[in-house]
Structure formats: C-alpha cells, structure tokens
Amino acid sequence: MGRERATxxxxxxxxxxxxxxxxxxxxxREGTRLSAEAHQRVFxxxxxLGYRPNVAARSLRTRxxxxxxxxxxxxATTRFAGGLxxxxxxxxxxxxxxxxxxxxxxDATFERYAIEAILDRQVDGVIxxxxxxxxxxxxxxxxxxxxxxxxxxxxxxxxxxxxxxEGAGAMAAETLLAEGHRDRIAVIGRNRQKERDPEISLAADxxxxxxxxxxxxxxxxxxxxxxxxxxxxxxxxxxxxxxxDRPTRPSxxxxxxxxxxxxxxxxxxxxxxxxxxxLSVISFDDDPIAAWLRPGLxxxxxxxxxxxxxxxxxxxxxxxxxxxxxxxxxxxxRSVAAPAx
Amino acid sequence: MGRERATxxxxxxxxxxxxxxxxxxxxxREGTRLSAEAHQRVFxxxxxLGYRPNVAARSLRTRxxxxxxxxxxxxATTRFAGGLxxxxxxxxxxxxxxxxxxxxxxDATFERYAIEAILDRQVDGVIxxxxxxxxxxxxxxxxxxxxxxxxxxxxxxxxxxxxxxEGAGAMAAETLLAEGHRDRIAVIGRNRQKERDPEISLAADxxxxxxxxxxxxxxxxxxxxxxxxxxxxxxxxxxxxxxxDRPTRPSxxxxxxxxxxxxxxxxxxxxxxxxxxxLSVISFDDDPIAAWLRPGLxxxxxxxxxxxxxxxxxxxxxxxxxxxxxxxxxxxxRSVAAPAx
DNA sequence: ATGCTCTGCTAAATCAGTTTAGCGACGCGT
DNA sequence: ACGCGTCGCTAAACTGATTTAGCAGAGCAT
Numbered sequence: 001m002g003r004e005r006a007t008x009x010x011x012x013x014x015x016x017x018x019x020x021x022x023x024x025x026x027x028x029r030e031g032t033r034l035s036a037e038a039h040q041r042v043f044x045x046x047x048x049l050g051y052r053p054n055v056a057a058r059s060l061r062t063r064x065x066x067x068x069x070x071x072x073x074x075x076a077t078t079r080f081a082g083g084l085x086x087x088x089x090x091x092x093x094x095x096x097x098x099x100x101x102x103x104x105x106x107d108a109t110f111e112r113y114a115i116e117a118i119l120d121r122q123v124d125g126v127i128x129x130x131x132x133x134x135x136x137x138x139x140x141x142x143x144x145x146x147x148x149x150x151x152x153x154x155x156x157x158x159x160x161x162x163x164x165x166e167g168a169g170a171m172a173a174e175t176l177l178a179e180g181h182r183d184r185i186a187v188i189g190r191n192r193q194k195e196r197d198p199e200i201s202l203a204a205d206x207x208x209x210x211x212x213x214x215x216x217x218x219x220x221x222x223x224x225x226x227x228x229x230x231x232x233x234x235x236x237x238x239x240x241x242x243x244x245d246r247p248t249r250p251s252x253x254x255x256x257x258x259x260x261x262x263x264x265x266x267x268x269x270x271x272x273x274x275x276x277x278x279l280s281v282i283s284f285d286d287d288p289i290a291a292w293l294r295p296g297l298x299x300x301x302x303x304x305x306x307x308x309x310x311x312x313x314x315x316x317x318x319x320x321x322x323x324x325x326x327x328x329x330x331x332x333x334r335s336v337a338a339p340a341x
Numbered sequence: 342m343g344r345e346r347a348t349x350x351x352x353x354x355x356x357x358x359x360x361x362x363x364x365x366x367x368x369x370r371e372g373t374r375l376s377a378e379a380h381q382r383v384f385x386x387x388x389x390l391g392y393r394p395n396v397a398a399r400s401l402r403t404r405x406x407x408x409x410x411x412x413x414x415x416x417a418t419t420r421f422a423g424g425l426x427x428x429x430x431x432x433x434x435x436x437x438x439x440x441x442x443x444x445x446x447x448d449a450t451f452e453r454y455a456i457e458a459i460l461d462r463q464v465d466g467v468i469x470x471x472x473x474x475x476x477x478x479x480x481x482x483x484x485x486x487x488x489x490x491x492x493x494x495x496x497x498x499x500x501x502x503x504x505x506x507e508g509a510g511a512m513a514a515e516t517l518l519a520e521g522h523r524d525r526i527a528v529i530g531r532n533r534q535k536e537r538d539p540e541i542s543l544a545a546d547x548x549x550x551x552x553x554x555x556x557x558x559x560x561x562x563x564x565x566x567x568x569x570x571x572x573x574x575x576x577x578x579x580x581x582x583x584x585x586d587r588p589t590r591p592s593x594x595x596x597x598x599x600x601x602x603x604x605x606x607x608x609x610x611x612x613x614x615x616x617x618x619x620l621s622v623i624s625f626d627d628d629p630i631a632a633w634l635r636p637g638l639x640x641x642x643x644x645x646x647x648x649x650x651x652x653x654x655x656x657x658x659x660x661x662x663x664x665x666x667x668x669x670x671x672x673x674x675r676s677v678a679a680p681a682x
Numbered sequence: 683a684t685g686c687t688c689t690g691c692t693a694a695a696t697c698a699g700t701t702t703a704g705c706g707a708c709g710c711g712t
Numbered sequence: 713a714c715g716c717g718t719c720g721c722t723a724a725a726c727t728g729a730t731t732t733a734g735c736a737g738a739g740c741a742t
Contacts (some may be wrong), residue, residue, distance in 0.1 A: 399730085
C-alpha cells in the first residue's frame, strides 16, 4: 500500500532545513528557537509533498502507536457489540487513535494469542470488554499498561465502564407507578444464578435492586416474581402463561430483558390479551426487536455507544480510577399505560 | 505496555552469535549456512528470554505489518457485522494477522480519515465491507495494495466475496415446491428501487431471480407479489394484511427478509391464522429473531462468518481475482409444511 | 579584545529489526 | 605452493522517525 510516500528527510530537504528542524516544527514543539520563516517553509514543504509520518518509524522511537486494543470475550461478534465498537471507534478517531480488535472467545489459547499480538504491537492501552455485564479476571500480562474494563469489573478494581442497571430498574418501576400501577406488578426473569454470581452477571442483581428500591419507596410490593432458567423468549413465554393462570392477573410486568418480553408478548397474543389495555410491559436492553413489536416495547436501553465512547475517554483522557456508570435511557413506546379500571 | 522486552540483540548475545545470525535463524531463512548447533543456541536463547520481535521495527524495514484493515460503511456497528468480523478475525489469527477496524459511516471526511490512518500504518491489505450487499466505489487511495470487497462489488471488478442470494432464492422456492405448494405462492418485499439500483442492493434482484428461475423450472408461476417501501416489519405486516384480503389466500409466502416475515407473522396472528397450518412462511437472512418466533422461521442464512473468513483468505492467500459466492444455508424450522388440503 | 549569552539551527545517536556485502578458515585439485 | 570454492558466520548499512548534544555567529558587556 502507499508507494512513494514522502519522508521527513524529503520535507527537510525541500524546506532547506535539517530533519531535526522539520521534525520539531511538525510536532509543534515548544521552546525551539526556529524562526517563523523556517516554520513556514516546513509547513509548505510538508503540504506540497503530501507528507504523512510513518507510524512504524515513529513508534519505534517513541513507543507510542496511537492504537488501542479492543479485547473482548465474545462481544465483538454479537449484536450487542455494535454500539460498543462504534462508540469506541468514534471517540478514538476524535483523539487520532485507531482500534485493533481481537477476540478471546473465552479460550485460553486464543487469549494468549490476542495478548501477544497486542504486546508485540505496543498498543497504547487496552479496552477489555465482556458481552454480559460481569466480573472477570484480567490476564496479568496486560496490566503493564493502561487498561479499562468495558461492561465488566475485576477483583483488581481497575477503572471500568458499566451500564447503570440499578438506576434503570428504579426507572422501570417508577414508570409503572407513575401510570398508577400499584400492587399488581410482576417481575419476569428472576434467576438465582445470575443474581448471585457476579462472574455470570451483574445486571440481574442490580436491576432487581433498583426495582425493589423504587417500589419500597412508594410502599408497594411485588405481586409475584417468575423465575426463568435463561433470559430467552421461550422462558418469557412460559413465565407469562403461568402468570396468566394465577387468580390475580398482574396489571403490569417488568421483564428482565427484551427477549423475555418478546416471549411474554407471544403468550399474551395467544391468550387474546392486548398490550397495554389488559397489561403493561416494560423491559431492559432496547434490543432492535423492541421497536418492531406491536405495540412497541418500552425498555431501558443499554447505552452501548456511550459506553464504548466512555471507555476510550477514560483510557486516554484518564478517569478517576473508579467505576463509571452510564445511564440507561428509557425508550418510551406504547407498551405501557394506566391499568384497566 | 510490555516493559523490558528482550530484543534480538539480547538473543544474539546470549547465543554467542551476531544479530544477523539470530535474525536468520528465527525467520527460518532457507539457504543460510548456519550450523545446526547455531540454530539450537538461537532457539534456546529466544525461548529463555521470552523473545518476541518488535513489530514496529520489523515493519519499518520490511513494510509488512501483519495487519489487515477492515473498513466498512456502517457494517461494523450493526447486528449484521458480528459474523463478518468474527470470521475475518478467525481467519486472520490463523495467518498470524490482526484486524484494524475503521468505519466511514458513509461520510467523506471520516472515510478520508480512515484511509489515512490505514496508509500511515502500512497495513498489508484492506477488506472493504458494506452493510447491505451492493455495488460501491472504492476510494482510489487504497488501490495501491491488495483489496477485497466484502458483501459488495465495484465497477473496477476487484475480487469480492458475496452471499449466493440467487441460489438462496432458488432454494426457498424449491423448498416450498417440495412440500407440494404450487400456484398459491406469494412473494412479500418486491421493491423496484432495490431491484434496479445495484448501488442500493444486489440481494433483491438476485433473490427474485432465484425464486423465479426455480418456479419456472417447475412450470409454476407466482400467485402475487407485494411491493414494500422498505424491508421492515411494519411493511411485512401491511403486505400480509393486504394479501389476506384477496379472494385467493396464498398457501405459502416467501418474504425477502426476516424482518418482513416477522411483520407477516404479526398480521397472521391477529387474523387468527396459524403457521404453517394455514400458511407456510420462508425467508432470508437468519436474523436472530427467526429462531425466536413461534413457530421458528425457516430462512436462508446469510453466511456472515464464512464470508468474513473467505475475505481474509482471498486477501492473503490470493483468489482468482473474481467474485466468490458463499452459499446461504437453509435453516429449516417449523414455519414450512405442506399446504392444507 | 575577550568572554559570555543568546539565537537559530544541525550532526549524530537511537529505536529494533532486516538485508547486503564480504571475511577468514578450511579443503581440494593441480 | 597457489588458486578456488565452500562453509559458517559477521560488520555495517538501512528503514524513518525523535531526541540529545552541541556548533557557528551575533550582540553585548567589560
């Protein structure tokens, strides 16, 4: 690629100055005593030759590469990753950096390979991302440089960027309360494993805490809570069917994610019940499907893009070293209304 | 990152040989006359020191970086990109390469930036990917090196990797024929713009050609074809409702993508019709939603992962310079059955 | 006139590899 | 004994930038 690129030596020659002078001018070094005229000549020469510095040569000397490694378990290949990468890409571009992407797929060999590739290329920092919000162990080899965890925390308490699941939980509950729902609110998607083991999920527990907190503050308690083995549509479907068999039908359900909500929609459709007339539904994630459902599903969006962006900012601009929580905005759609009288 | 790494000079010193010797041994150069014992000593020294070559230094001399640029319009941030990137990542790793990801977002300024970043870093090749299968103009600046188009073609007829949409269209039609559907097959998702302008879509025309070819071969013609302004669920919904108002109800519909099919499902559900009892549905893409629908949606999968992989293979191993079509496998689910008697 | 400082600039070292050119020792044929 | 080829290896150049150390000349004070 790119044959015949002008080098710094070419620029210097054309400007009638030394490489040293050219380098200093182009890097905008303070305290150099080069004349205004010298500056002019260097800039002009660089412009005329279309000079662009050779990154390899520069980083050989400076050990800076203007490159960030984006390492993930399997996030890069899932639909959830898009926003994370896009946000990181944007923020990186604004800071004249570029993203090197690798995936470990949870495999130790792949991880070792990814880390070697990264160290060999002397990246300026690492963003270590997880698909599901969770706690994880960071390979010690990358701790030599700046690291930011994305959608994850670690025992070493490295700087990290997380969605504000607890806030989202509270918001979901408050949204229902504001519509007038009180004692007939149900939750679909309780899951002991997810709630207890931070290495599996941090979201489950946080969302639940938020929901409970907001309801407690209003003096309301949950009608019932459905447990699900996973957060997939079929489990939401099953849970909703069971719920409909109860003597007291809920006026609203909070689903722990959109896929469960989708399953719940299916069960409601089969039962001939309408949303939000018979029952309101609210959920988390803002999966693309939320906008496609009829009626549109109200859901607290995972702010992927903002999270990716934030990770780069913390990495390059420096953060306070702690956790950075990104708010989950509510996407208000037609699935929530006041309970039937 | 990576302080105190051993250099080639360290290895040479430890092996009691010159840098030249060490370099040649480690690169497995043929025709060198270094003794077997020298080889041993170099390998041992490298091993003991945990030596890893400095990529910047190497590429400064060789102009090779073991890095591939993955440039896309907006593909990297969409749910469709996952597989493309994952496949490329896998194939790249197998060849000891790494992926530099950039996005143009269809913006000329961003594109220029992306290309400069790429040229500055002297990547070994470029994969230029599009979100929607289409024809596009490749920026001339990257034509100096190897380029492969992914999910796209170009007027310059560069090597490219495309899904076999025509084959998939034929397969969809044949699947329905095999179940016994004949003269009551409808298509949802015709779209003049997509079919006519290759800069918008190549898939629309190809899928349709495949469908028509297979039906013609069986002496069958389409019952009707619904036009849609876009391929979104709401348009599938509208099309299906219109279809159900016709005197002759179709026994099967082929939707141009899964989102249309999702909309069709919604309309069928509301009309109280069951799939596949009253009507079979088949589609294209294998969006995650296809597996979540009840009943599961039969669909020809976009082989993203295989496409990403193929792009890297063509780029690094060399292709025949033409288009490489990747088959779209049918994901057979419960949405297709024999027509009601 | 000498010494000193300041200005404006450059030579050369450096980063860590690859590659070219070639050197000394040895064996062999004549 | 001399020339030649082969073997096993190395010195030094080279890649393109940054950075350190320092030089020549002007201005000024003594």
